[in-house]
Amino acid sequence: MFNAQWVWLILLMVVIGLAMRQSGLVALAVLLGTIVPLAWLWNRYALRRIDYRRALSESRVFAGEAVDLILRVTNRKLLPLAWLRIEDEFPKGVTLVGEDTVTPTTDVYYLNNLLSLRWYERAQWVHHLQCDRRGTYPFGPARLTSGDLFGLFTRTARTAEQDWLIVYPRVRPLAEFGLPPKEPFGDVRATLRILEDPSRVIGVRDYGPGDAFKRIHWKATARRQELQVKVYEPTTTAQWVIVLNIATLPKYWQGIIPERLEQAISLAASLASYAAERRYLVGVVANGCWPLSEQPLRVLPGRDPDQLTRILEALAAVSSMPTQSLEELLTRESPNLPWGATLLVVTAVVTDEIMAAMLNLRDAGRRQVLIVLGDETPLDEIPGILTYRLSADERTLQPAEGGAR
Numbered sequence: 001m002f003n004a005q006w007v008w009l010i011l012l013m014v015v016i017g018l019a020m021r022q023s024g025l026v027a028l029a030v031l032l033g034t035i036v037p038l039a040w041l042w043n044r045y046a047l048r049r050i051d052y053r054r055a056l057s058e059s060r061v062f063a064g065e066a067v068d069l070i071l072r073v074t075n076r077k078l079l080p081l082a083w084l085r086i087e088d089e090f091p092k093g094v095t096l097v098g099e100d101t102v103t104p105t106t107d108v109y110y111l112n113n114l115l116s117l118r119w120y121e122r123a124q125w126v127h128h129l130q131c132d133r134r135g136t137y138p139f140g141p142a143r144l145t146s147g148d149l150f151g152l153f154t155r156t157a158r159t160a161e162q163d164w165l166i167v168y169p170r171v172r173p174l175a176e177f178g179l180p181p182k183e184p185f186g187d188v189r190a191t192l193r194i195l196e197d198p199s200r201v202i203g204v205r206d207y208g209p210g211d212a213f214k215r216i217h218w219k220a221t222a223r224r225q226e227l228q229v230k231v232y233e234p235t236t237t238a239q240w241v242i243v244l245n246i247a248t249l250p251k252y253w254q255g256i257i258p259e260r261l262e263q264a265i266s267l268a269a270s271l272a273s274y275a276a277e278r279r280y281l282v283g284v285v286a287n288g289c290w291p292l293s294e295q296p297l298r299v300l301p302g303r304d305p306d307q308l309t310r311i312l313e314a315l316a317a318v319s320s321m322p323t324q325s326l327e328e329l330l331t332r333e334s335p336n337l338p339w340g341a342t343l344l345v346v347t348a349v350v351t352d353e354i355m356a357a358m359l360n361l362r363d364a365g366r367r368q369v370l371i372v373l374g375d376e377t378p379l380d381e382i383p384g385i386l387t388y389r390l391s392a393d394e395r396t397l398q399p400a401e402g403g404a405r
Contacts, residue, residue, distance in 0.1 A: 039148035042079065046146040047157045049076040052086065054139055054163055060313075062168045063134045066097070069127040075117040082149040086113045091137035094165065097128040134169040134265065136291060136317045138162045168312040169262070169269040177267055178390045184274075185342060185369050185386060203231040239301050240275050241337050242311075244268045244286040244318075245326040245347035245354075252287070252322035260348045261320060264373055267390075268346050269315050276308040281341070284311050287329040288318040296323065301338060327357035334361055341367075348373045358385060 016022070050073065057068040071088070075081055090096070090109040115123055140162040147154035175181040204220045207227035220228035244264060248257040268284060275282035281301035288297050297318050299311050324332075326347060337343070343366060345358065350372055358368055362384045370387045381387070 035150060036152065039150045039152040042148035043146075043153035043155050045077070045079055046081060046148070047144055047155055048079075050074070050081075050084070050144060050146075050157075051076055052142055052144060052159055053161075054088065054142075056139075056163060056165055059164065060166045060168065060309075061131050063132060063170045065131055067129050067131060067165065069129055069139070071111075071113070071125045071127070072122060073115075073117070073124075074122040075120060078119045080119050080121075081117040081146055083114065083116055083146060085145040086115075086142060087111070087145075088113075088142040089138070089140055091139065091165075093131075093133045093135045093137050093167070095130040095132065097130050129165075131165070131167045134167045134262070134316045136313075137165045137167065139165065166313055166316050168316050170266045171270050171273045171312075172266065174270060174274055177270065179371075179388060185344070201230045201232060204228040205231055238275070238278075238280040239338050239341035240271070240280055240282045241301060241341045241343050242268045242271050242282070242284040243326075243330065243333075243343050243345045244284060244288075244315075245329075245345070245349070246286055246288040246318065246320070246322040247326065248348040250349055250351050252325050256320055256322075257348070258320070260373060264346050264348050265315050265318070267371065267373070269312055271344060271346070272308060272311045272315075281338075282307065282311065283337075283341075284314060285329065285333050285337075286314075286318055287322045287324045287326055288320070289323050290314075291317050291319060294323070298333070300336075301341060325353065327351075327353040330354075330357045330361060334364075334366065339365075343368045344371065345369065346371045346373070355382070358382070 052073045053071075055070045055072075057070070058065075061067055071086075073084070073086065088111040090111040092109060096111070111127070113125060117123065140159065142159045143156060144159070145154060145156045173181065174184055201217075204217045205228065207216065207229050211229045215229040217228045217230045246252070246256070246261065246264075248260040248264070249255060268286075272282050272284060281303065283299050283301035284297070285299075286297040289295055290297060297314050299307075299314050301307075304310070326345075330343075330345075334343075343361070345368060347354065347370075350370075358370065359382075361368060368385050370382065370385055372387070372389045374389075374391075
């Protein structure tokens with residue numbers, strides 16, 4: 001940094017040069033007296049009006065898909081930059097395809113770029129990213145470093161902006177998991193019409209007092225010569241609450257089996273997608289929490305058009321460490337869930353405590369379906385609870401021996 005020490009050094013060099021009649025030393029002092037202030041001023045304004053931005057071609061993708069990361073830096077001033085180093089924090093969960101510009105550290109990677117910029121010049125890079133693991137990934141902040149042309153001074157600035165990429169779990173047809181592709185949990189059509197879907201006409205009937213004028217079916221009325229009104233399909237055909245067990249070992253504090261956990265999350269996402277396609281009311285609860293939070297993961301069934309998106313985002317973000325046991329989750333969450341909802345319990349492990357909690361809910365009148373991944377846990381037939389045991393082999397994704405009960 002340019003300060004009084006530089007001034008005293010230059011003056012000392014002049015005095016010594018004059019005293020010893022060394023013209024070269026005096027010339028060097030004069031040169032320093034010119035270069036050092038110029039370099040200091042250059043360094044001071046080097047990072048002024050430098051605009052650095054990043055953009056993702058897609059902010060939400062499914063596991064296995066690719067996105068482009070676009071980086072732009074612009075020098076919005078007359079002063080050129082002899083050099084500019086950009087170190088942008090980069091998440092570990094995504095892969096930079098075909099490039100080696102990432103510096104690994106203990107917690108994050110750094111995407112490095114070194115360039116020079118003329119006045120009012122802009123540079124741009126496009127990096128291709130492969131997203132193989134579900135999760136929520138932050139990009140940034142970035143650290144910009146530059147300095148003067150002579151390399152005497154450097155200046156560093158840090159950008160606070162972050163961009164987020166959400167990678168949803170893989171969604172597969174239920175048949176790939178070994179579940180029946182049509183009505184896997186029985187006939188779920190409701191017998192009571194609470195709300196009706198006007199886009200789905202399932203028949204006609206005679207006009208009655210109180211029927212709205214817009215319900216009249218004019219073609220059927222013309223054929224029968226009597227007023228006929230449309231009969232709509234009920235929209236409350238089913239309510240599903242997917243209860244996801246993050247634990248993959250008998251004691252949830254023992255750790256996790258990552259592959260088994262990701263398969264369970266993928267199955268939960270696939271069930272939610274299946275339900276949303278059929279306009280079921282669907283929600284999800286899990287014994288995990290949101291990242292950097294102790295809030296439990298809970299998305300209650302609803303009619304929001306973005307309900308599936310909310311569920312997929314929750315499953316993408318859910319922590320890998322359980323916050324409580326599955327039996328505790330069932331006991332605590334059951335009073336908060338719609339009474340007519342079917343609880344789809346997705347778990348990789350079944351313990352006596354889990355079975356006791358499910359039997360208590362069964363005796364209280366709750367409709368439940370138990371879906372177990374893996375055939376390591378002995379599982380007897382449970383009266384009143386539809387049970388599936390699926391293979392945990394990611395390559396086959398077929399029912400384990402014994403199939404569904």
